[in-house]
Amino acid sequence: MWRGLYVPASVDQDDAQQRVLEAATLLPNTGAVTGWAAYAWAGAKWFAGMGERRAITLSTYGHKIAKRPGVEISAERMPPQERCWVDGIPITNPARSVVFEMRYAPDVREAVRWLDLALASDHVSRVEAAAYVSTLNGWTGVQVARDAIVLSDENVWSPTEVDLRLCWRLDLQLENIVCNRPVFDLDGRHIGTPDVLDLEAGVVGEYDGKAHLQGKQRATDIKREARFRASGLEYVTMVSRDRFEPSGFLRRTLEARSRARRLPVADRRWTIDQPRWWIPTHTVEQRRALSAAERGRFLGRRAA
Known part of the structure; x- marks a missing residue:
């Protein structure tokens, strides 16, 4: 000392x-x-x-x-x-x-x-x-x-999501990208909250670390992917190796975008428009307005 x-x-x-x-x-x-x-x-x-x-x-x-x-x-x-x-x-x-x-x-x-x-x-x-x-x-x-x-994005939940989003933004020059924005069907039911979402093409990007590759979490992820696909969204996954050598992930992203149904917004079966009962938390201002109890309830794994 x-x-x-x-x-x-x-x-x-x-x-x-x-x-x-x-x-x-x-x-x-x-x-x-x-x-x-x-x-x-x-x-x-x-x-x-x-x-x-x-x-x-x-x-x-x-x-x-x-x-x-x-x-x-x-x-x-x-x-x-x-x-x-x-x-x-x-x-x-x-x-x-x-x-x-x-x-x-x-x-x-x-x-x-x-x-x-x-x-x-x-x-x-x-x-x-x-x-x-x-x-x-x-x-x-x-x-x-x-x-x-x-x-930048005010709603990142982990450092790996930053890497994923910047692959899309900087390497592929994609513009309309959001992080952890809840996706709903047209009746207002929550489909899921993807790590990253390409709003233009309708492609979900997810980072799967070790915790996602086995047990209950893997089963949960498979069901979640199925819900996204059923709503008309394409799906691409980044794994640990892709962070250091992203060429394979970038190729898979381009393939997913080419498969995506580029439907007009009016014809899509999914939306990020939130129903009135949903409490938005995707900006710093929104989260600062929450009480301590609301933060624990609404921010979920973010608050952990």
Whole structure:
């Protein structure tokens, strides 16, 4: 530990929040933890795992700090209103924190991944991220951040869904793509909620990890696929290998699109128009409006 402090040997030194806590002891009075680490400290889902083996960035607003292993320094200007305290640690606000990762991402695909997962946490919205980016003219990576906002989705339920959607959006240049939007028949009955849906062609995209390949979950998935197909939707599955070598998945997608019945909306047997009794949760604003009890009830596996 630093500055004469110590950590008991029983503490997991690889734990993301422990790493943030230790790094924060180096902060000057006006500094803050930023980037992925700010989200991990605030308890946002996925960020601890996404930050594994990544350095923690301290925003020091020009103060010089001796370099330490696992810690990086950002000396970019930081107005006081962009700093907040969570459980005794100063962190940058959600918009600044995620936009920092977006601006320094190696490409727009990685920038979208950071933003999608931040949006899924409900700590920031697309409107809030865009408003913050609009104040950063001339800053490093600001154009990447702008492009990522256009490509983002507020309703991602897992990192793998980001990969699937971006295969369709960036590699195949498909436009009308939505995540986890419930699909209904024309009588208002819920058919299912696909990971990703191509609204133009009527193609469902699903990611099947290990949990989907056996037992009750596999049986459930087969029945679910049958319901989608019965409603006139085509169906294509991404598996783990496709994330790293997507050519087969892209080929299967194009084949599914060629089979899809490109019926006019008026002739389709499915719709994403929600019946009046359905509680929509596909935007950050909608989810923020829910009570704690409603979040547990309506967000299902998202809230887990």
